[in-house]
Amino acid sequence: MAERVLMRNFDRADSHTLAVYRQHGGYAAWEKARTLEPAALVEEVKQSNLRGLGGAGFPTGAKWSFIPKNHTGPVYLVVNADEGEPGTFKDRYLLEKDPHALIEGMLIAARAIRSALGFVYIRGEYVQPWRRFSGAVTEAYDAGLLGQGFDVVVHRGAGAYICGEETGLISSLEGKKGWPKVKPPFPAIKGAFGQPTIVNNVETLACVPPIIGRGAAWFAGLGTKTQGGTRMYSVSGRVRKPGVYEAPVSVTLRQLIELAGGVSHTGRLKAVVPGGGSAAILTADEIDVVMDVDGLRNAGSMIGSAGVVVLDESASIPEALMVLARFYAHESCGQCTPCRESTGWIYKMVHRIVDGHGRKDDLDTILDLARRGAGTTICAFYDGAVGPYISYIQKFRSEFEALCRA
Amino acid sequence: MTASALQFSAEQLAEVRRLQERYPDRRGALLPVLHMAQETFGHVSLEVEAYVAGLFGLSPAHVHEVVTFYTLFFQQPRGRHVVAVCHNLSCHLAGAPDILAHVKARLGIEPGDTTEDGRITFQAVECLCACEAAPMAQVDDRYELNLTPEKVDRILEGLR
Amino acid sequence: MPSVKLTIDGKEIEVEAGTNLIEAARRLGIEVPHYCYHPGLSIAGQCRLCMVDIEKAPRPTIACNTPAADGMVVHTQTDRVKETRRSVMEFHLINHPLDCPVCDQAGECWLQIYYMKHGLYEPRMADEKVHKPKAVPLGPHVILDAERCILCSRCVRFCDEITATGELGIFNRGDHSEIGLFPGRDLENNYSGNVVDICPVGALTDRDFRFQVRVWYLDTTKSICPGCARGCNIDVHVNRKRPHHAGGRRVARLKPRFNDAVNAWWMCDVGRYGFRRVDDADRVTVPQRRNGAERLDAGWDEAVAAVAEALGRHAPDEIAILASPDQSNEDLFALRRLCEARGIRQVAFRVPPAIASADDDFLLRADRHPNTRGAELVGLDGDAAGILAAARAGRVKLLWVFEHDLLSSGLPEARPALERVETLVWSGANANATSALAHHVLPLAAWVERDGTFTNFLGRVQRFRAAVEPLGEARAGWDVVGRVLAALGTPGTGSRAEHWFRALATSVPAFAGLTYQAIGDGGAMVAGAPPTTAPTPPGRRAPATVTA
Numbered sequence A: 001m002a003e004r005v006l007m008r009n010f011d012r013a014d015s016h017t018l019a020v021y022r023q024h025g026g027y028a029a030w031e032k033a034r035t036l037e038p039a040a041l042v043e044e045v046k047q048s049n050l051r052g053l054g055g056a057g058f059p060t061g062a063k064w065s066f067i068p069k070n071h072t073g074p075v076y077l078v079v080n081a082d083e084g085e086p087g088t089f090k091d092r093y094l095l096e097k098d099p100h101a102l103i104e105g106m107l108i109a110a111r112a113i114r115s116a117l118g119f120v121y122i123r124g125e126y127v128q129p130w131r132r133f134s135g136a137v138t139e140a141y142d143a144g145l146l147g148q149g150f151d152v153v154v155h156r157g158a159g160a161y162i163c164g165e166e167t168g169l170i171s172s173l174e175g176k177k178g179w180p181k182v183k184p185p186f187p188a189i190k191g192a193f194g195q196p197t198i199v200n201n202v203e204t205l206a207c208v209p210p211i212i213g214r215g216a217a218w219f220a221g222l223g224t225k226t227q228g229g230t231r232m233y234s235v236s237g238r239v240r241k242p243g244v245y246e247a248p249v250s251v252t253l254r255q256l257i258e259l260a261g262g263v264s265h266t267g268r269l270k271a272v273v274p275g276g277g278s279a280a281i282l283t284a285d286e287i288d289v290v291m292d293v294d295g296l297r298n299a300g301s302m303i304g305s306a307g308v309v310v311l312d313e314s315a316s317i318p319e320a321l322m323v324l325a326r327f328y329a330h331e332s333c334g335q336c337t338p339c340r341e342s343t344g345w346i347y348k349m350v351h352r353i354v355d356g357h358g359r360k361d362d363l364d365t366i367l368d369l370a371r372r373g374a375g376t377t378i379c380a381f382y383d384g385a386v387g388p389y390i391s392y393i394q395k396f397r398s399e400f401e402a403l404c405r406a
Numbered sequence B: 001m002t003a004s005a006l007q008f009s010a011e012q013l014a015e016v017r018r019l020q021e022r023y024p025d026r027r028g029a030l031l032p033v034l035h036m037a038q039e040t041f042g043h044v045s046l047e048v049e050a051y052v053a054g055l056f057g058l059s060p061a062h063v064h065e066v067v068t069f070y071t072l073f074f075q076q077p078r079g080r081h082v083v084a085v086c087h088n089l090s091c092h093l094a095g096a097p098d099i100l101a102h103v104k105a106r107l108g109i110e111p112g113d114t115t116e117d118g119r120i121t122f123q124a125v126e127c128l129c130a131c132e133a134a135p136m137a138q139v140d141d142r143y144e145l146n147l148t149p150e151k152v153d154r155i156l157e158g159l160r
Numbered sequence C: 001m002p003s004v005k006l007t008i009d010g011k012e013i014e015v016e017a018g019t020n021l022i023e024a025a026r027r028l029g030i031e032v033p034h035y036c037y038h039p040g041l042s043i044a045g046q047c048r049l050c051m052v053d054i055e056k057a058p059r060p061t062i063a064c065n066t067p068a069a070d071g072m073v074v075h076t077q078t079d080r081v082k083e084t085r086r087s088v089m090e091f092h093l094i095n096h097p098l099d100c101p102v103c104d105q106a107g108e109c110w111l112q113i114y115y116m117k118h119g120l121y122e123p124r125m126a127d128e129k130v131h132k133p134k135a136v137p138l139g140p141h142v143i144l145d146a147e148r149c150i151l152c153s154r155c156v157r158f159c160d161e162i163t164a165t166g167e168l169g170i171f172n173r174g175d176h177s178e179i180g181l182f183p184g185r186d187l188e189n190n191y192s193g194n195v196v197d198i199c200p201v202g203a204l205t206d207r208d209f210r211f212q213v214r215v216w217y218l219d220t221t222k223s224i225c226p227g228c229a230r231g232c233n234i235d236v237h238v239n240r241k242r243p244h245h246a247g248g249r250r251v252a253r254l255k256p257r258f259n260d261a262v263n264a265w266w267m268c269d270v271g272r273y274g275f276r277r278v279d280d281a282d283r284v285t286v287p288q289r290r291n292g293a294e295r296l297d298a299g300w301d302e303a304v305a306a307v308a309e310a311l312g313r314h315a316p317d318e319i320a321i322l323a324s325p326d327q328s329n330e331d332l333f334a335l336r337r338l339c340e341a342r343g344i345r346q347v348a349f350r351v352p353p354a355i356a357s358a359d360d361d362f363l364l365r366a367d368r369h370p371n372t373r374g375a376e377l378v379g380l381d382g383d384a385a386g387i388l389a390a391a392r393a394g395r396v397k398l399l400w401v402f403e404h405d406l407l408s409s410g411l412p413e414a415r416p417a418l419e420r421v422e423t424l425v426w427s428g429a430n431a432n433a434t435s436a437l438a439h440h441v442l443p444l445a446a447w448v449e450r451d452g453t454f455t456n457f458l459g460r461v462q463r464f465r466a467a468v469e470p471l472g473e474a475r476a477g478w479d480v481v482g483r484v485l486a487a488l489g490t491p492g493t494g495s496r497a498e499h500w501f502r503a504l505a506t507s508v509p510a511f512a513g514l515t516y517q518a519i520g521d522g523g524a525m526v527a528g529a530p531p532t533t534a535p536t537p538p539g540r541r542a543p544a545t546v547t548a
Helices: A018-023 A028-033 A038-047 A060-064 A090-097 A099-113 A127-142 A166-173 A202-214 A216-222 A253-259 A293-298 A317-331 A337-354 A362-373 A381-395 A397-401 B010-022 B026-041 B046-056 B060-069 B089-093 B096-107 B149-157 C021-027 C079-093 C110-119 C154-161 C194-198 C300-313 C329-342 C372-378 C384-392 C414-420 C433-437 C477-487 C497-507
Strands: A076-081 A117-122 A151-156 A197-201 A230-237 A243-248 A269-273 A307-312 B081-086 B120-125 B137-139 B142-144 C003-008 C011-016 C051-054 C073-075 C142-144 C168-171 C178-181 C204-206 C218-224 C233-239 C251-256 C288-291 C294-297 C319-322 C346-348 C398-402 C423-428 C440-443 C452-455 C460-464
Touching (some): A018 A099, A028 A099, A038 A060, A038 A202, A076 A099, A076 A202, A090 A099, A099 A197, A099 A202, A117 A127, A230 B089, A243 A253, A317 A337, A317 B089, A362 A381, B026 B046, B046 B060, B081 B096, C011 C021, C079 C110, C319 C384, C346 C384, C452 C497
Parallel strands (some): A076 A117, C003 C073, C398 C423, C423 C440
Antiparallel strands (some): A269 A307, C003 C011, C051 C073, C233 C251, C288 C294, C288 C440
16 A cells, blocks of 8 residues: 555544644654755756646646746735535545645745745635634644744635636635636736736645655655656545545556445446546546546546546436536636537536437537637636536437437 | 614724735735625625625625625525535435435425525535535535435434 | 737738737738727637637637737638637527617627628527526616627726726626626716727617617718817717608717727717707707797898898997807808908807816816817907996997807806897807897808817817708808808808818918818827827726725
8 A cells, every 4th residue: 555645644633733743744844945945946846746736737846937037026825725626525635634734835835936925715615624724824823834934814715616727716816706817927927916826736735845855756756757746536426435545646547446445336337537527537448547647638538636436337427417517507607708608508408418308419519519619718617618528428429319319 | 884784893894904904905805804794794785795895995896796706605695504415426426316305395495595484595506525425515614424314304403 | 119020811010019919910901800809998808709820829819818929920811710710609699689680789780790701600509598687777878688798898897997987797607697787876977888889799789879770871970079178089970861760860879989199989978978959959940030029031141141231330349259169160260250351359259157067087078168279279269258248238239149058158147138239140050048039040050060170178170070961051150151251242261161271270370281181080289289198097097996
């Protein structure tokens, strides 16, 4: 069994407290980081091959290095704790069970990007995690870890999946609707409140103390050639032991399903959503894929937030698509035309199909709309919707056609 | 601002100012202050929106934009308790439709509505990210996990 | 400003660094279709229609948010761009109601126009469209149909960035997003009509113009708004082809015309909706003379002869003229000629209103006359109150009033003055209480019925043009005064406004060197007046908070 890095503290009583965190090596990496130059910290994270664990999989060290060197004004570190991708729950665990790991990661990241002010944007529904995390922040202030050159503002969201998109989050942080921003400019150049901003996922930052404490080479070595480390896979759906499982990113999907106790209900696997609701679905014979960023990209899907949802033979794919189509229609922010108009219409069509009133042309209309809209929008939300729209229909077309009258 | 029951206390106004100062642009404090307003006044009515707009130097239309965009702000009076059942993917696979039907039968209302006695507002919501314990719901501030019809009955029973 | 060289559709062009690709293409005569982009507003990037192919970019990119860069190679007509435009058109029309038969925008609707150019696909949306409020008044001038709205956000940005009033917002999200006002409030700023101009579709339409006449029956003429001393550039839209529509009105509406030096893209509501007078029932259309209590129609020859006779009979110091700052430079110069010819010294043009107006915070000037500066420069300034006092005292025996209604002005005791003068001549377009007392009424053509120039308060001389024929027998002021001069034995200056302007330019130093051609469509400054730029809109002056 691989070493637990991210979940190392989870089983300890009062793991969320400063005392317990410190007892087991907490904040030692921060002490080390304070002796290193920002550029050295950035380089270390680059060498670790850490890639963003919120969904986009962008190399973290590279992202940090986009902050303009000659900028004299403020730089903001924003933590994306707006976990909302269907099938994902790992950040909730981190916020509740190891909030100081996030704080330590923030301290190191802030030093690397020369930020004096960080914002933690926690989705509004996460009340318990918010209280836990706020408690940890208070402890950190009391202990003089925060407030000595780096301050943290904890900010609650108010219910909008699109606030998990980094510029949608920034808009929401600025007190507006969570409308993603037209890019360029990118956040590292002009982000929150008009200043250079780095937005990182909770889990990504939780990787930073181990990287600094134990070295980039070690972290890189845990993973694959193009992505270092371990990550927390959220496994749910028709498995016997749904839960969060940490594994090196070299783990295969088949291995993960086994870790989670194997397929439940009929016991026979039909399909798997490998990377959160927005990932293209994989069939039962596609599960030997390596669960890192490039592995899934090459398999025509994505690792995204590593939310693994297992469907057994008795699960209805058209129903699953309807549930997700309803989700995208509900969560579309409405800013740009292709997404706003087609997510609603596609949901109507899929709903009609599931209700038994599908028409012959519906499936090809949905596929055509999705292909036409992909890549035309302000943000990747629509591309996330396109993943299921196209893959569910393409890979399980006969199940849909059975519901469409001639 | 005409005098009305809908105003923050002096302490709360000090808190509003403190929140506003924490953000590089005070508008960043709008969501926290709207949360505060909802807790204080029960829901975010148009009057509350106009009041909060005044605290930020914003047009009421722009506050209304924010309130209508996010799902956690109630624009109408809500029940004393909110029961929000997730109907997204993993919960659907774990039987959310049955849980929703059960709640509907017990309370006699559709998702989106409030019981006549003002006790419970019932909602069907998107992924709450507790899929490992599906089907589940958010009841007020807490997550209720691994729901069964029996568990639902016990929970509803306990909501006064 | 540094410049960059780029290539669009194979044509090279040099533009200022920072110019976006829509503007760069426009300069080459290449149209990049778009909705949400507007050169006077911030970039939204929402409609996704302005996609173009840029070499080295993997996907089409929106042109509005892409600044031209040195060496950039842009293609606006690739198959991929065409297909993207067709897709975006379909997305826009998914929930759009088939309102064309009842929608005022038909004929100038950018969904129609771009569908015909870039769409032309077989529609396949056979599900229930999203329904939203229709025919919702947003204040006195604008009406909203939320179903037609394509959510380009131009109107929201206008109310934030131009008027700083922030009345409009986009509420909810997804395909239930909706333009609207804060419930209970109105669209009450003095520039509300501009949102109708910038709305690409029939979501925001003009209440005044609603259902009046189809736009394809309208003719357009470039002109200048006569509502105040700013002189916003406008287009006058007239309905000649369907006289039974629009309640028989000839002028259907006014639209602002872009002028960087005066009003940018905008005009205020006071000016925009102030044109109805030209078609009102109180228009004076034939010369009239008073015979006791009777009013009799007269011919021009008779009327001119009568006025010339009176002018000749009275001594110059018994004659006074109250010109109007609503008159053109040409009209006023003709009056100056008359005064010189007869030695008339008692001339004035400033008649204060009963209730003083104020500047607004953007374009509208307190001075609600278009040509005060012109009247000053032509040399007709004087003491109107003194003239009326002299009339009351019996020293002024012949008073010729242009346009004014002295009885509802801020000048005291006008009635005894008007009743005392022996001969009261009144010339104007719309009858009023003063014209009712006049012995001779000479009908003047309204501003939409003649050519001329106004000089705005900053010294900009701008041309306005005849959009329709004068009503009845109405004539331009310079024409009437020219005929009177001829009857008095002074040779005529000309039969066209331009002739009078030429004479003006030779005689009045401020106008030296100016010609109609030099003035063109954009105007020109009088001598000594520095060039102007349109004022900064209120929304761009203060820090970016919008007040209730």
